[in-house]
Amino acid sequence: MIYDVTIVGAGPAGANLARLIGERYTVLLIDKRELGIDKGSGPVGKCCGGLLAPDAQEMIARLGLGIPKEVLVDPQLFAVRTIDLNNHLERLYQRFYFNMDRGKFERWLISTLPAAVDRQFGCVFQDYVPIPGGYELQYTRGGQKCSAKTKILVGADGAFSKVRRSLFGEKHAPEKYIAIQEWFACEEPMPYFTAIFDQEITDFYAWVIPKDGQILFGAALRPGPDAAENFERLKDKLTRLGFCFDRKTRTEGAYIYRPTRASYFRAGKGDIALIGEAAGAISPSSAEGISYALRTSLFLAESLEKGLQSFLPRYSAKARKIRFNVLLKNMKSPAMYVPFLRKLAMKSRVKSIR
Numbered sequence: 573m574i575y576d577v578t579i580v581g582a583g584p585a586g587a588n589l590a591r592l593i594g595e596r597y598t599v600l601l602i603d604k605r606e607l608g609i610d611k612g613s614g615p616v617g618k619c620c621g622g623l624l625a626p627d628a629q630e631m632i633a634r635l636g637l638g639i640p641k642e643v644l645v646d647p648q649l650f651a652v653r654t655i656d657l658n659n660h661l662e663r664l665y666q667r668f669y670f671n672m673d674r675g676k677f678e679r680w681l682i683s684t685l686p687a688a689v690d691r692q693f694g695c696v697f698q699d700y701v702p703i704p705g706g707y708e709l710q711y712t713r714g715g716q717k718c719s720a721k722t723k724i725l726v727g728a729d730g731a732f733s734k735v736r737r738s739l740f741g742e743k744h745a746p747e748k749y750i751a752i753q754e755w756f757a758c759e760e761p762m763p764y765f766t767a768i769f770d771q772e773i774t775d776f777y778a779w780v781i782p783k784d785g786q787i788l789f790g791a792a793l794r795p796g797p798d799a800a801e802n803f804e805r806l807k808d809k810l811t812r813l814g815f816c817f818d819r820k821t822r823t824e825g826a827y828i829y830r831p832t833r834a835s836y837f838r839a840g841k842g843d844i845a846l847i848g849e850a851a852g853a854i855s856p857s858s859a860e861g862i863s864y865a866l867r868t869s870l871f872l873a874e875s876l877e878k879g880l881q882s883f884l885p886r887y888s889a890k891a892r893k894i895r896f897n898v899l900l901k902n903m904k905s906p907a908m909y910v911p912f913l914r915k916l917a918m919k920s921r922v923k924s925i926r
């Protein structure tokens with residue numbers, strides 16, 4: 573059998589695409605994680621802050637979906653506490669986030685897939701070779717080699733995507749950060765999401781998010797031998813500010829792309845498309861990526877409505893909106909990441925809450 577579309581990665585981008593095209597085309601969806609097995613409340617989700625930002629909420633609405641309450645965690649957050657360690661400033665801003673369990677969110681998305689989608693979880697994509705009319709991809713399941721034939725291949729395999737690297741190598745890839753997250757038991761109420769800026773530690777940012785009796789401390793750092801040390805240094809600084817990081821329950825990590833140029837966005841090549849973070853679709857200012865994953869997968873699904881022929885130019889044209897959005901976010905970034913400009917913005921108290 574030759575599938576019409578094979579999607580590598582069942583995160584928000586891959587799962588949403590499979591949901592949208594799964595009744596019209598024969599679809600194979602593979603993911604290295606065991607997303608089909610309910611492992612209860614274990615750490616099954618991708619390493620993520622689990623905040624659904626307003627843009628992502630809008631996408632959920634555009635897709636005609638509603639989030640079940642089981643996906644949410646306590647508390648729901650309406651404020652960002654911004655701590656600027658370079659300028660010794662702190663402000664509170666109103667924001668509207670859905671605070672959720674990322675693992676449950678992913679499982680819920682998977683539960684919306686049409687029954688016809690062939691899901692192969694616990695399978696690691698390795699490589700592909702062109703064949704007449706498409707591609708033959710190789711993947712492994714529990715160490716066993718498997719293969720499948722497909723007309724179209726979609727890379728939805730997130731940051732540091734293997735599919736993207738097979739097409740474009742490391743050249744023109746978005747800047748790569750390593751995100752480390754540690755979870756701590758914490759009973760104290762924390763009714764805000766904290767964003768921490770400290771140029772000595774990272775030129776991106778760090779965060780603390782309360783989640784169901786725990787707090788999640790994470791930071792996006794330049795990869796390298798100093799990353800873990802910088803993470804610990806920041807933890808020390810925050811401990812001195814009163815954060816309590818005593819009772820650690822788990823540590824996790826993941827790569828995160830930061831497209832500091834709109835040209836890092838890549839729609840794909842030949843009959844191979846990229847969606848979500850694999851395409852370089854993620855906010856370079858906040859690292860919010862779920863709305864981009866949902867939007868790019870919607871654009872690709874719309875591009876496939878007219879058939880498989882010439883779908884990539886159609887997708888590429890639609891994705892211009894993503895490039896433009898990334899450009900705008902990059903224009904906004906200096907106000908957040910240049911310490912002097914951030915100082916001006918915070919000192920002005922514009923839009924801050926007392």
Ligand SMILES: Cc1cc2nc3c(=O)[nH]c(=O)nc-3n(C[C@H](O)[C@H](O)[C@H](O)COP(=O)(O)OP(=O)(O)OC[C@H]3O[C@@H](n4cnc5c(N)ncnc54)[C@H](O)[C@@H]3O)c2cc1C
Binds near residue numbers: 585605730863
């Ligand atoms: C620490 C951290 C915190 C974040 N917090 C937020 C947040 O709070 N809100 C927000 O909107 N965004 C957040 N993001 C960004 C967001 O998680 C991503 O941008 C978003 O998940 C991208 O969706 P995706 O489907 O493109 O990729 P992913 O969600 O990364 O999914 C990729 C999938 O591909 C699978 N995969 C990868 N390689 C292979 C392979 N070789 N074979 C088989 N399967 C493979 C993975 O298992 C995964 O399921 C955060 C990112 C990080 C790292």
